[in-house]
Amino acid sequence: MIFKILIFVILGLILLSLASGVFFLANDTDDQERLIKALTVRVSLSILLITVIVVGFYTGQLKTRDMTPRAVMELSNSPTQPAH
Amino acid sequence: MSSNEEYYLPEPSRWPIIASAGVLTFLMGATLTIHSFGVGPLISLTGLALLIFLFYSWFKSVIEESMSGHYNEKVDRSFRQGMMWFILSEVFFFVSFFGSLFYLREVAMDWLGGTGYLSSTSGLYSGFSGVWPNNGPGNMGGDFTPMGWNGIPLINTIILLTSGVTITFAHWALKKENNASLVKWMWATVALGVLFLGFQAYEYGHAYSEMNLKLTSGVYGSTFYMLTGFHGFHVTLGTIMLIIISIRCQKGHFTPKKHFAFEGVAWYWHFVDVVWLGLFILVYIM
Numbered sequence: 001m002i003f004k005i006l007i008f009v010i011l012g013l014i015l016l017s018l019a020s021g022v023f024f025l026a027n028d029t030d031d032q033e034r035l036i037k038a039l040t041v042r043v044s045l046s047i048l049l050i051t052v053i054v055v056g057f058y059t060g061q062l063k064t065r066d067m068t069p070r071a072v073m074e075l076s077n078s079p080t081q082p083a084h
Numbered sequence: 085m086s087s088n089e090e091y092y093l094p095e096p097s098r099w100p101i102i103a104s105a106g107v108l109t110f111l112m113g114a115t116l117t118i119h120s121f122g123v124g125p126l127i128s129l130t131g132l133a134l135l136i137f138l139f140y141s142w143f144k145s146v147i148e149e150s151m152s153g154h155y156n157e158k159v160d161r162s163f164r165q166g167m168m169w170f171i172l173s174e175v176f177f178f179v180s181f182f183g184s185l186f187y188l189r190e191v192a193m194d195w196l197g198g199t200g201y202l203s204s205t206s207g208l209y210s211g212f213s214g215v216w217p218n219n220g221p222g223n224m225g226g227d228f229t230p231m232g233w234n235g236i237p238l239i240n241t242i243i244l245l246t247s248g249v250t251i252t253f254a255h256w257a258l259k260k261e262n263n264a265s266l267v268k269w270m271w272a273t274v275a276l277g278v279l280f281l282g283f284q285a286y287e288y289g290h291a292y293s294e295m296n297l298k299l300t301s302g303v304y305g306s307t308f309y310m311l312t313g314f315h316g317f318h319v320t321l322g323t324i325m326l327i328i329i330s331i332r333c334q335k336g337h338f339t340p341k342k343h344f345a346f347e348g349v350a351w352y353w354h355f356v357d358v359v360w361l362g363l364f365i366l367v368y369i370m
Binding site: 004007011014015018021022025026027029030031033035036039040042043046047049050053054057062064065 | 216249252
């Protein structure tokens with residue numbers, strides 16, 4: 001769970017740095033450096049994010065959702081019929 | 085901004101109407117091809133040729149205007165505003181697709197499966213179980229293997245992330261007036277973009293032939309191809325933009341004090357990379 005929270009926090013920060021980049025792109029002039037700094041932060045956070053994901057999987061802390069296709073699941077579990 | 089500077093207005097241009105004609109011809113040809121009219125591919129190719137000619141000529145005109153010094157501070161400001169609105173439209177484009185994936189997977193699936201406050205509608209779909217990935221009622225989408233996260237998707241994530249690093253190096257090189265380094269990192273970014281597309285094409289081929297995962301594989305297949313396909317389309321456009329900007333870098337068109345075109349494309353590439361991160365996490369992993 002801690003890895004999932006970490007992933008969404010870092011993803012949020014990435015979106016924030018990218019969004020601040022748009023703001024600087026729209027408002028600054030070419031001789032300023034706020035845009036490139038925001039994008040550098042964005043790239044650094046992305047590297048951190050992928051590292052967290054890979055570490056999460058290889059330590060077994062992070063798992064994908066059960067991706068068994070429906071047809072296969074139906075063979076093993078009979079589907080619950082809803083009450084009407 | 086000096087108020088007495090005039091805003092540059094170009095001569096009336098023929099390119100917008102040619103663009104419309106190109107798109108119309110291309111799509112008309114595509115429609116005829118889908119409906120098995122023999123002349124379809126030819127019309128489509130004509131439209132594509134028209135579009136390639138259009139982009140080459142229009143970019144040429146704009147670059148010439150830029151290099152002749154017509155684009156003053158006021159024009160620069162309007163370009164920045166235009167780019168911001170374009171970006172906003174792109175953000176909403178992808179938000180709607182991510183939103184549809186979330187709605188289908190986390191909300192509608194439960195209702196159709198018989199739980200939640202709209203569960204009564206499930207009476208319409210007997211034998212349907214609300215699980216993800218889903219191939220529709222009665223195994224309509226057929227048996228398929230869902231796409232895993234490791235393997236090609238992880239490799240592609242690393243490739244695109246590396247391209248984000250190389251374009252950042254190029255950006256800093258431009259700011260530091262190191263043109264040789266700028267050109268080198270730009271072409272490295274282009275190469276990584278092409279590599280990403282190659283791997284994605286391979287992934288699609290593998291999914292269709294080996295995993296039976298198709299656009300018609302129920303709602304999972306549809307959302308998978310819609311999201312990754314539109315992203316791939318954006319990477320293709322981004323790569324074309326990067327190639328043009330790389331050529332311009334080679335020709336020395338940009339200086340640390342004037343390089344809006346570079347920054348617009350650089351931001352777009354970062355955006356495409358972040359969308360992929362979102363896809364990798366939400367489509368492939370969670």
